[in-house]
Amino acid sequence: MPTLNQYLLVAGLLFAIGLTGVVLRRNIIVVFMCLELMLSAANLTLVAFSRFQPNAAGLPDIHGQMLVFFVITVAAAEVAVGLAIIVALYRSRQTIYTDELTVLKG
Amino acid sequence: MLMLFGAAAVVLLPNPVASAMSMVASFVGLAGLFIGLNAYFAGIIQILVYAGAIMVLFIFIIMLLDLNTDKKRVPKMMPLFAGLGIVIAFTIQLIGITSTHPNRAMTELNLPAAAEHYTNKLPDPEKPGNTLVVETQISKNLRNNTLPDVHLIGQSLFTQYNLPLQILGVLLLVATVGVVVLSKKQTL
Structure with missing residues (x-):
């Protein structure tokens, strides 16, 4: 039987991998995908806590899974808006590499 | 394991299409973990929404922008080390906390x-x-010894969480309108 800390460790590693991608990659689409990985890591901790903290009836606590539901929905909306922004950015600048976006550089 | 390898491949592979595909693998592994945690509904919507809808959107945009493999560019050393330092510090903290924190074993559901x-x-x-x-x-x-996961979630979704659900509907509407406005040709 896996324990709570194992799930938390896996979720943390997933978050760390996503963070690595956000910090190190230059391609803005890959950065965006890694952002999704980090959101999923948060979802995994929520589901793990809901399973390991049963409610009064002894079932998994449903409120954690409700929060996962809302997070997934908001993430879907966020991806749609973000990708539209990336397309608009590509139209105006012809690049999707973050180190070539130097408009704000003095 | 599948999930962590997939996630690592997202970061390491140079080709955006390859990282999108490995991200699908990562999400399928994550859905497997959800199902192992008796969260069947969360696992199913993880596959449907993430591995289905969101990844199709990503691949569509990659095709639309006609991206090919990252140009081999020499990464600047300073940001590379700073980023890796943050991540390694985070991982060490994480291992420290999970090894000292009191653990909890999974209990059988009755x-x-x-x-x-x-x-x-x-x-x-x-x-x-x-x-x-x-x-x-x-x-x-x-x-009958089956977990009515969808019934439980649906019941609390439409009773306790009714207002957030409606706000979420408005949010999705706003996002749709916003995307349409953003992707129209700028005619100002």
Whole structure:
């Protein structure tokens, strides 16, 4: 039987991998995908806590899974808006590499 | 394991299409973990929404922008080390916390015992003072030793979480309109 800390460790590693991608990659689409990985890591901790903290009836606590539901929905909306922004950015600048976006550089 | 390898491949592969594909693998592994945690509904919507809809959107945009493999560019050393330093510090903290924090083992779910909590207790119309126990769909499923995950989530979604649900609907509408406005040709 896996324990709570194992799930938390896996979720943390997933978050760390996503963070690595956000910090190190230059391609803005890959950065965006890694952002999704980090959101999923948060979802995994929520589901793990809901399973390991049963409610009064002894079932998994449903409120954690409700929060996962809302997070997934908001993430879907966020991806749609973000990708539209990336397309608009590509139209105006012809690049999707973050180190070539130097408009704000003095 | 599948999930962590997939996630690592997202970061390491140079080709955006390859990282999108490995991200699908990562999400499928994550859905497997959800199902192992008795969160069947969360696992299913993880596959449907993430591995289905969101990844199609990503691949569509990659095709639309006609991206090819990252140009081999020499990464600047300073941001590389700073970023890796943050991540390694985070991982060390994480391992430290999970090894010192009191652990908790997974307990078996006793589904038939939980059925009592989900029956409807109504006052008996014939004998006042008596209560009539009415079986609901949830308690029937629990007595049959199946976890009525979707019923439980649906019930709390439309009772306790009704207002957030409506706000979420408005948010999705706003996002749709916003995307349409953003992707129109700028005609100012």
